[in-house]
Amino acid sequence: MQEEIERVMDVVRKxxxxxxxxxxxxxxxxITSNTVRILLASDLSHRYAEGDVGNRFYQGCKYIDDIEERTIRYAKELFEAExxxxxxxxxxxxxxxxxxALTSPRDKMMALSVPEGGHISYSRYSVPAIRDLRLEKLPFDPKEMNIDVDKMMKEIKEKKPxxxxxxxxxxxxxLPLQEAKDAADEVGARIVYDASHVLGLIAGKKFQDPLREGADVVTSSTHKTFPGPQGAIILCGNSLSEGIDKAVFPGTVSNHHLHHVAGLAVTLMEMKHFGAEYASQILSNAKALAQSLYEDGFDVLCEHKGFTESHQIAVDVRGYGGGDAVAKKLEKANIITNKNMLSFDKTPKEPSGIRLGVQELTRIGMKESEMREIASFIRRVVIEEEDEDKIKEDLIELRKGFQHAQYCFDGKDAYKFPENLSF
Ligand SMILES: Cc1ncc(COP(=O)(O)O)c(C=O)c1O
Incomplete structure (x- = not known):
């Protein structure tokens, strides 16, 4: 038995x-800071706290109440949310x-389709199906890699979602949120803005501010550009608070993950202190990586718009065997990316692109010059078809200088297996 347990530990070490x-x-x-990693291993991971601050279904929650109340307070302040x-x-x-909270069965909902960037949870197999909503596609302009604003306004008014x-x-x-808000107001539609990818950029005030631009509700993961523990957050105005809270508990969550809430509190503080600097470096790094890949011969999308205003870039790799083949080839050199559908793709089985995000490499301190080196590793794998093992050696050398999380108070040895977590 002990051997089996050790085997599991060993795989995680690998x-x-x-x-x-x-x-x-x-x-x-x-990646999170070390304080957050410690909190994720705390006793909070064992507990239940159904209900709300000051009104729980179980006893033993006085410190959990303190943590949740603080986390909410810090988030209200950082995102200026009621x-x-x-x-x-x-x-x-x-x-x-x-x-x-915001719809009834058979209501109409509009969202981006998956090949045009919509998350799989917007598809007719996922969230809309759970609520039995009628799904309509938001119109997309592939050249601009964004919603087609004029068509969107026209269609919102016609389709009345x-x-x-x-x-x-x-x-x-x-995204064209203010324009969507103008059209939505005419037909009495509500807007939910899913900030999952860009929450860290919003926290650093380097992206659009959805609550000020007209979103009724903001939903978001807390672990993408926002470098917190896995989990999520919802922001809204007071008028929708009761409905949202009920839809969360008891609607769709029984016990929330208390260790993650404590980790979120700490990350909110980190982002209050370092968020602007972190978000700004993410944007510069994404542009630098895109520019270098473009100069190296890759078809990076949206050159005419400076490639990106977020942490992401998209590359059309049809000329090199498609997204699946390229992502697998890059993995052989320890470059971890994902295949991604592009707007013209007909089937998820043959995605034409790869998607790259620089938020984690930025978190460990990489800057524009490292982005240029990374572009050259990618070029050597994909265009020059050099031996992946040789490239792996070179990138391991580069990584030696980047093992600590930055933009936090304690990011030492961020990738180390916690052998010595002492209790
Ligand atoms: C836009 C968007 N929304 C929601 C999600 C889902 O987030 P989670 O994995 O936290 O459920 C993702 C995941 O990447 C996403 O890209």
Whole structure:
């Protein structure tokens, strides 16, 4: 038995080693500070606290109340929100709760389709199906990699949806939220803005501010550009607070993840202190990586718009065998990316692109010059078809100088397996 347990531990150690020696470029991930890692291993991970601050179903929650109250207070301050709910356990959970609160079965909802950037949870197999909503596609302009504003306004007025879900997993540019709000107001629609990818940029005030631009509700994961523990948050005005809170508990969550709430409190403080600097470096790094890849011969989308205004860039790799083949080839050199559908793709089985996100490499201190080196690693794998093992050696050398999380108070050895977590 002990052997089996050791085997599990060993596999996780190997996983740590892989990431210590890799270039993690998945746009939906990040690493937390060490304080957050410790909190995630605390007794809070064992407990239940159904209910709300000061009104729990179980005893033993006085410190949990303190933590949740603080986390809500810090989030209200950072995002200038009247109301905050920190209980959803993931971004999809937050979206389900928001739709549960704001729609009734058979209502019409508009969202981006998956090939055009919509998250899989917006598809007819996911959240809209759970609520039995009629789903309409938001019109997309592939050249601009954004919603087609004129068509969107016309279609909102014609189709009269009850809800517009504005958000994207291929989120290169701010979405036309103010225009959507103008059209939504004419037909009495509500807007949910899914900030999952860009919450850290919003916290650093380097992206659009959805609550000020007209979103009724903001849903978001807390672990992509916002470098917190896995989980989610919902922000809204006081007028919707009761409905949102009920849709979260008891609607779609029984016990929320208390250790993650404590970790979120700490990350909110980190972002209050370092958020502007971190977000600003993410944007510069994304542009630098895109520019270098473009100069190296890659078809990086949206050159005419400066490639990106977020942490992400999208590359059309049809000329090199498509997204799946390229992502797998890059993995052999420890460059971790994902295949991604582009707007013209007909099937998820043959995605034409790869998506790259620089938020984690920025978190460990990389700057524009490292982005240029990374572009050259990618070029050597994909265009020059050099031996992946040789490139891996070179990038491991580069990674030696970047093992600590920055933009926090305690990021030492961020990828180390916690052998010595002492109790
Ligand atoms: C736009 C968007 N919304 C929601 C989610 C889901 O978040 P989670 O994985 O926290 O459920 C994602 C995941 O990447 C996303 O891209």
């Amino acid at each position: 996983h740590h080693k892989l990431y210590e020696n890799a270039l993690p470029l998945i746009a939906s991930e990040n 109301h905050v709910n920190v209980k959803p356990t993931s971004g999809v959970n937050a979206n389900i709760a928001a739709l549960f 009850k809800l517009i879900l504005l958000g994207s997993s291929l989120f290169l540019f701010p």
